[in-house]
Amino acid sequence: MVSTVERDGQTWYECDECGLLLEDESDAKTHEENCTAEEPSYLQ
Numbered sequence: 264m265v266s267t268v269e270r271d272g273q274t275w276y277e278c279d280e281c282g283l284l285l286e287d288e289s290d291a292k293t294h295e296e297n298c299t300a301e302e303p304s305y306l307q
């Protein structure tokens with residue numbers, strides 16, 4: 264899932280799978296759906 268992070272007065276969206284920070288929420292959600300982290304949540 265995507266978490267919101269406040270940094271430098273701006274809201275960022277963090278991929279919980281790999282920790283990548285993205286400026287745009289829709290970009291973050293798209294990334295998370297296609298994230299290549301080693302342990303995807305759907306395999307747990």
Ligand SMILES: [Zn+2]
Pocket residue numbers: 278279280281282283294295298299300
């Ligand atoms: Zn990711």
